[in-house]
Amino acid sequence: MTRLDNRQIDQLRPINIKLGVVKSADGSCYLEWGRNIVIATVHGPKPMFPKHLADSTKAVIDYRYRMAPFSVSDRKNPVPGKRDKEISLVSGFALEKAIDLEQFPNTVIDINSIILSADAGTRAAALTAASLACADAGLPMKGLVSAVASGRANGEFVLDLTKDEEDTFDAVDTAIGVLMPQNEIVLMQMDGFVNQKDWKKIISVGVKGAEKVYELQKKAILEKYPLEGDLQ
Ligand code: ADP
Numbered sequence: 454m455t456r457l458d459n460r461q462i463d464q465l466r467p468i469n470i471k472l473g474v475v476k477s478a479d480g481s482c483y484l485e486w487g488r489n490i491v492i493a494t495v496h497g498p499k500p501m502f503p504k505h506l507a508d509s510t511k512a513v514i515d516y517r518y519r520m521a522p523f524s525v526s527d528r529k530n531p532v533p534g535k536r537d538k539e540i541s542l543v544s545g546f547a548l549e550k551a552i553d554l555e556q557f558p559n560t561v562i563d564i565n566s567i568i569l570s571a572d573a574g575t576r577a578a579a580l581t582a583a584s585l586a587c588a589d590a591g592l593p594m595k596g597l598v599s600a601v602a603s604g605r606a607n608g609e610f611v612l613d614l615t616k617d618e619e620d621t622f623d624a625v626d627t628a629i630g631v632l633m634p635q636n637e638i639v640l641m642q643m644d645g646f647v648n649q650k651d652w653k654k655i656i657s658v659g660v661k662g663a664e665k666v667y668e669l670q671k672k673a674i675l676e677k678y679p680l681e682g683d684l685q
Contacts, residue, residue, distance in 0.1 A: 480590025498560035516545035603659030
């Protein structure tokens with residue numbers, strides 16, 4: 454069974470990653486994922502201002518997911534809405550799990566993911582790119598967050614839905630972020646209605662997909678840092 458874009462049901466769209474593209478940032482990542490394009494940057498750790506927002510035990514992550522106005526065909530309002538804020542909040546929680554924040558008390562780490570072109574799965578692409586930008590910034594990482602969407606479209610359980618698939622009549626769309634190599638789910642969001650049995654199937658497709666994303670993330674890190682080859 455192939456799909457609207459001729460992929461296999463468990464096949465990712467083509468993914469292309471490059472680290473260190475934004476020279477003014479401490480770390481950055483450019484990521485193409487099918488027709489999605491994301492740039493992620495990291496600035497910090499730096500002293501938290503205003504100081505009352507600081508945590509004396511660890512760094513605070515300030516993650517912002519944003520879609521550029523030109524990222525979709527009908528102009529996206531640049532003012533962050535509820536969707537942008539919710540995605541930013543829960544993705545920030547996922548990134549917190551990946552970084553050894555206790556090393557940097559009273560600081561903030563600004564992480565920005567900007568979607569330049571959107572075709573569904575952008576929160577997963579943004580989180581995948583953000584975790585690579587953190588690694589590129591040299592932050593002490595416990596692991597990488599590998600994120601992907603899985604779900605149901607046209608009666609099939611599929612990995613990495615496109616916008617066309619998300620718009621099908623029976624669509625279920627789940628974004629999953631997995632801390633790798635620990636294999637710990639750190640993000641899960643779902644759109645649609647599904648029974649428990651199908652839900653388990655969708656999660657299993659997503660977790661396997663995240664492992665594929667992780668392999669591509671490791672490859673991208675090794676391309677820029679060929680001597681640091683002891684990643685699991
Ligand atoms: P994700 O991109 O993580 O799958 P959604 O399921 O909310 O997030 O959105 C699916 C797709 O719908 C987006 O990738 C984008 O192509 C489109 N989209 C989302 N928000 C808007 C918007 N405000 N205007 C136009 N298209 C949008």
